[in-house]
Amino acid sequence: MSRGSLPVLERPLPPQLLRWEGAVVFALISACLLSIPLSIGAMGVSWDALNHHIYLGWTAQQHRFDLDHLGAGYQSFQSPYLYWPFYRMAVGGWSGVSTGIVLASLQLAVVWPLWMITRLCLPGTTVFDMSLRVLAIALGLMSSVVLSAFGSSMNDVLAAAPLVWAVALAMKPAIGRPSWPTRIVMRYVALSGLCAGLSVAFKLSNGPLAILMPGLWLLCGREWTGRLVATLLGSLATLLGFLLGYGYWGWLLWRYFGNPVYPFHHDLFTPLRLWLGWAG
Amino acid sequence: MGGLTIVRFEPDSFLETLLRPLAMAAPHANVYVELMAPDFRFIFVIGLLILLAALFLLRARRGAHADGPGAMSRAWPVVVLFLVLAVTFVAWLETTANGRYFVLGLLIVGPVCVGLTKLLPVTKQLRLTLAVLMLAIQGFAVHQSDPFRAWPLTSWTEAPYFHLEVPPQSRTEPATYVTLSAISYSLVAPLFHHQSRWMSLHNAPAPRSGGFDAARTETFLSKAQPGRLMLFAPVVPGMQTSDNLPVAEVYTAVEQQLAPYRLRFSEPRSCQFLPSRGLAGIGLGQKTEQERGRTGFWMCHLTRMTSDAAPASRAIRHGSVFRALEAQCPRFFPAGGDGAVVALATGEMRSYLQSEMKAYVYDSGEVYYKYYRALNPVLIGKVEDLLTGKSRVDCGTIRGRSGMPWEREI
Numbered sequence: 205m206s207r208g209s210l211p212v213l214e215r216p217l218p219p220q221l222l223r224w225e226g227a228v229v230f231a232l233i234s235a236c237l238l239s240i241p242l243s244i245g246a247m248g249v250s251w252d253a254l255n256h257h258i259y260l261g262w263t264a265q266q267h268r269f270d271l272d273h274l275g276a277g278y279q280s281f282q283s284p285y286l287y288w289p290f291y292r293m294a295v296g297g298w299s300g301v302s303t304g305i306v307l308a309s310l311q312l313a314v315v316w317p318l319w320m321i322t323r324l325c326l327p328g329t330t331v332f333d334m335s336l337r338v339l340a341i342a343l344g345l346m347s348s349v350v351l352s353a354f355g356s357s358m359n360d361v362l363a364a365a366p367l368v369w370a371v372a373l374a375m376k377p378a379i380g381r382p383s384w385p386t387r388i389v390m391r392y393v394a395l396s397g398l399c400a401g402l403s404v405a406f407k408l409s410n411g412p413l414a415i416l417m418p419g420l421w422l423l424c425g426r427e428w429t430g431r432l433v434a435t436l437l438g439s440l441a442t443l444l445g446f447l448l449g450y451g452y453w454g455w456l457l458w459r460y461f462g463n464p465v466y467p468f469h470h471d472l473f474t475p476l477r478l479w480l481g482w483a484g
Numbered sequence: 485m486g487g488l489t490i491v492r493f494e495p496d497s498f499l500e501t502l503l504r505p506l507a508m509a510a511p512h513a514n515v516y517v518e519l520m521a522p523d524f525r526f527i528f529v530i531g532l533l534i535l536l537a538a539l540f541l542l543r544a545r546r547g548a549h550a551d552g553p554g555a556m557s558r559a560w561p562v563v564v565l566f567l568v569l570a571v572t573f574v575a576w577l578e579t580t581a582n583g584r585y586f587v588l589g590l591l592i593v594g595p596v597c598v599g600l601t602k603l604l605p606v607t608k609q610l611r612l613t614l615a616v617l618m619l620a621i622q623g624f625a626v627h628q629s630d631p632f633r634a635w636p637l638t639s640w641t642e643a644p645y646f647h648l649e650v651p652p653q654s655r656t657e658p659a660t661y662v663t664l665s666a667i668s669y670s671l672v673a674p675l676f677h678h679q680s681r682w683m684s685l686h687n688a689p690a691p692r693s694g695g696f697d698a699a700r701t702e703t704f705l706s707k708a709q710p711g712r713l714m715l716f717a718p719v720v721p722g723m724q725t726s727d728n729l730p731v732a733e734v735y736t737a738v739e740q741q742l743a744p745y746r747l748r749f750s751e752p753r754s755c756q757f758l759p760s761r762g763l764a765g766i767g768l769g770q771k772t773e774q775e776r777g778r779t780g781f782w783m784c785h786l787t788r789m790t791s792d793a794a795p796a797s798r799a800i801r802h803g804s805v806f807r808a809l810e811a812q813c814p815r816f817f818p819a820g821g822d823g824a825v826v827a828l829a830t831g832e833m834r835s836y837l838q839s840e841m842k843a844y845v846y847d848s849g850e851v852y853y854k855y856y857r858a859l860n861p862v863l864i865g866k867v868e869d870l871l872t873g874k875s876r877v878d879c880g881t882i883r884g885r886s887g888m889p890w891e892r893e894i
Contacts, residue, residue, distance in 0.1 A: 213608045240632055248636030249646070251667060254766075258645070259670035268682075273704040275682035276670035295674055300640035318591055325561040325599045332608050336598050339615040344594025346622045348521035349583045352631035364587035371568060371588065379561045409585035412575040416568055423564065467696065468489070 213332035222329055226319050229341060233315050237345075240354040241304025248304075248356040252279075253290075257357045260284035261291020269460040281466050283453050286359040286406055308354045313365035317372035318344055324375050360407070366445075367403035367410050370396045370417060374438070378423035389424050390437055396421070397438035401445020408465065417442065458482075491815070491839055493517070493581040496879075496886060501577055503888060505530060511628070512889035514857055517583030519634040522625040525593045528618050529569070532600035539605055562599035569596050638765035646762035648781065650675050660708035661716045662786070664741060669718065669781070681708070690744035695823025705745060705788060715742070715749075715784045718763060721775075728757035728778055744824070746789045755784035800825050802832045802845035808870050809843055809851070813879040816841050816853075841882075853877060858884030859894045 221228070241247070250257075256276035262268070264284035274280055289310065293303040322340045326333060345351070353361040373396035377389040400417045403410040421438040425431040454464035462482040463473045476482075493516050495501040504516070505526035513520040569592055576586045583590065601614050640646065650672075658679035663669060668684040683704050689695020691702035705713075715738070723734050730738075739748055749755075757780055764771055764779035771779065806825065810817045821834040821843075831846035840856040851870050852861035862883045865875025880886060884894050 213612065244632055244639075246639035246641040247645075248633070249638045249640050249671075249762075250635035251637055252635075254637065254646075254669055254671055255667050256670060259668075259673055262674050271679065272682045273700050274684045274687045275673060276668045277684045277687035280670075291674075294640075294645035294671075297643040298645075299642050300645070303640070303645075314587075314591060318595070321565065321592060322595045322598075325565050325595050326602060327561075332612065335612060336602055336615060339612075339619055340595040340598035342594070343525065343597055343615070343619050343622060344591045346594065346619060346626055347523060347525075347590040348519065348626050348629045348631035348634065349517050349523075350587060350590055351626060352519060352521075352634045355632055356635045358584070358635060360584040360587050364591075367588050368591060371592070375561070375564065379564055407585070409580055409582070410588075412579040413572045413586070413588050415575055416571045419571065420564075420568065461697075470696070 213330065213335070215331050216329050217331060217334055222334075225334065225337075226316065226323075229319050229338065230312075230315050233341065233345065234309075234312050237312060237315075237354055238305060238308050240351065241301060241308050244304065244355045245301060246304070247300030247307075250356055250358065253357045255279060256282075257287050257359075258291050258294055261287035261289070261294070264288040264291070267456050269456060278467060281457060281461075283406055283408070283450060285449070285453075286362050287357070290357045304355050307357065307362075311353060311361045311365070314361055314368050315341075315345075317365075317368040320372040321368075321375060324372075324379055363403060363407035363410065365403070366399040366406065367413060370399035370403065370414070371420065373399060374417065374420040374424065377425075378420055383426075386425065386430055389430070390434060393421050393424050393434045393438045394441045397441025398445040398448075400438075401442040401447070402449045403445075404442075405446045405449025408468075414442065460484075489580075489838065493583070495577065495581065496815070496882075500888070504577060504581070507889055509625075510889040511625070512892075515889045516581060516586075519631065520629045521583060521631065521634075522629060523590070524622050524625055525597055525618070526573075528597045528622075529566070529593060529600065532597065532604070536600060536603060543605070559603050562596070562603060565592060565599060566596050569593055638762065644762075646671050646760075648672050648675060648760045648762055649758050651756065651758070651783070654680075654783070657712070659712040659714055660705075661714050661783075662705075662745075662747070664715065664717050664738065669716070672781075685741070685745060688745075689823045691746070693744065693824035694820070698823065701745065705747070708788065710788075711785070713747075713786045713788065715747075715782070715786050717782050717784075719757070719778070719780055719782055721779070724757075724778060728780070729755050730782055730784075742786070746791070747786050748789060750785040750787045753784070755782050757781075758783055800832065801847075802867070805845045805851055805867055805870055806832075806834050806843060809853075809864070809877060813877050815839065815879060816855075816882060817843060817877075851875075853882075855882050855884040857894065 256279035259276040259280065260282065261284065263280070264287060268275060272280070290303065290307060293306060318341055322337050322344070326337050326340055350361055352358065373392050377384055377392045396417065400414045404414050417438060418435050421435040422431050424434040457466045458464045462477040462484060463470050495504055500507070507515050508523045509527050511520060511522045569589055572586070572589045576589060597618055598615050601611050601618070604611055604614070654676050656677060658677045658681070660681040661676070663682070663684050664686055666686050668686070670682060673680070673682050681704070683701070688701040689698040691698055717738070719728065720734060723731050725731055735749060735753065742748055759777065760780040761776065763781065764776040803825065806821070810819045816839040817836055818838055821836045826833045826835070828844070830848070831844060833842055833844050835842045842854045844852040844854070844861060845867065849866045849868070851864045851867060853864060854861040864870060864877045869875035884892060886892070
């Protein structure tokens with residue numbers, strides 16, 4: 205049966221389009237999402253931006269624990285690094301629209317892994333298959349919470365990006381390429397763990413969600429031994445990613461407050477403070 | 485300090501937990517995130533699962549096994565992604581249940597919906613139609629909630645990012661600044677001398693209040709250089725003199741708030757008005773040019789009182805009532821609250837940040853609570869009734885919080 209005689213939905217897509225599908229989808233979605241700050245024509249300044257976003261970006265550049273106390277309330281202690289671009293553009297005299305576009309561009313980091321996940325779950329080479337994939341990505345992004353981050357300084361989408369990458373990278377060997385050589389599987393798992401750790405470092409609230417990752421790594425590999433090694437590797441990579449993203453900030457909090465996640469669970473660290481002779 | 489883990493969006497009962505996917509579709513604010521963000525996609529997932537299960541059972545009853553093992557391998561990626569969504573959903577509900585901390589789930593629920601649709605044993609046309617329909621319904625809900633204007637209180641169009649006329653001396657000389665408002669306005673801190681010191685008194689527990697790490701407040705204030713200790717506060721509209729300085733009532737009210745920190749206005753009083761077009765952009769309604777010109781911040785010199793000069797704090801008279809309340813309903817009134825009981829003109833108040841609740845005991849004998857989303861306080865009963873157990877706060881019906889979104893009263 206020739207291609208032209210097939211119903212539209214059954215027709216195979218040109219190989220070039222399939223090859224570049226990720227880039228095409230990314231470009232289309234990016235154009236839509238970047239139009240949000242453009243259409244608003246300004247950068248939204250929220251309660252949180254007035255209260256702590258700029259301040260945190262400032263402290264990311266140079267901490268202020270030896271000067272301030274609760275300068276931005278209890279929000280002063282959260283990991284500040286993702287706010288640094290916002291702060292730099294603010295004090296650098298950028299316009300609101302330009303700042304909004306740059307921040308939205310950073311948030312686009314969630315689009316590619318979302319497409320990777322979608323491609324794994326909805327494979328196929330026909331018009332029907334690709335239509336479903338595009339609809340799935342659009343439906344994934346169709347959330348007021350997610351879309352409200354574009355054009356504002358809320359960093360929830362940006363902080364979640366490494367976690368979406370972590371899931372996408374783990375799913376690829378887990379369900380997409382079960383026959384891959386162990387070396388490549390482990391590379392994916394290690395990258396996935398690194399991303400998961402970074403996401404928790406950027407926002408501790410990603411921690412409870414990242415607990416699912418060992419479950420995914422357990423699916424990576426053909427034998428149980430390989431799966432257990434993958435899980436161990438992923439967990440160690442998570443720890444490394446967390447230390448890379450949060451280590452310095454956690455150390456500062458420990459140095460000034462005797463608690464690397466200050467002010468949370470302060471009493472839990474009392475024995476450690478006593479044991480290490482932390483004197484404040 | 486577990487007290488900083490706010491239970492704002494956590495379900496209060498097993499039923500609320502089960503029905504959260506349904507509640508998320510409601511066009512109400514403060515369901516799983518502060519803004520109105522109706523989300524039908526979790527309902528779609530449940531509906532599709534029920535449909536798939538029903539169709540599977542129907543086919544099994546008819547003895548149709550045409551799908552075979554190939555169907556399972558085709559379904560496996562969707563099953564895995566659904567499990568990822570289910571596990572993260574439960575972990576999310578068990579921790580914060582705040583939508584801003586569930587971006588992963590909010591993103592992957594789209595592919596889960598369409599993936600489940602693809603598994604339906606119907607024609608491709610119908611599957612595609614269902615997917616388009618889900619996108620249309622969800623898209624309509626998102627459009628109606630206008631998410632792009634949900635967070636901003638003001639906007640930043642051109643530089644500077646927030647206009648404030650900072651006095652030259654504040655740019656060139658360090659000082660200690662304390663803020664009082666719920667919003668710290670710390671975004672202006674980089675406009676001041678970088679060695680200046682900042683503290684939000686709204687968050688800082690008063691020294692000797694028993695609040696979390698209150699000793700740090702004392703340490704911070706004791707290091708302030710005399711003559712360089714300032715209050716930085718937004719102007720209260722309608723409470724200005726013709727020079728835009730605070731009226732007498734403001735001084736009185738603010739000094740009451742400063743007293744627990746052994747702070748008072750310097751004598752003679754020395755306040756400055758700092759015009760701010762940034763602040764003028766905040767608020768409902770359009771401001772006139774004159775109103776915009778009168779919007780800004782007050783910067784007032786403060787003095788630290790010696791311990792013996794500070795007014796003696798009033799003895800707590802209603803501590804037993806707060807304790808009774810805390811014993812009855814520890815989820816919303818955790819023992820000890822945020823520290824010291826605050827003396828009011830006609831009673832006492834204790835706040836509970838964890839549950840965003842305040843309890844009031846008035847000298848006239850009435851006891852009230854007020855949840856932050858409720859418009860008015862709720863009468864619990866009389867002091868003696870509460871102490872004897874005749875009156876109890878109903879933890880299952882907290883006004884402004886309990887129940888499904890459409891059942892709540894403000």
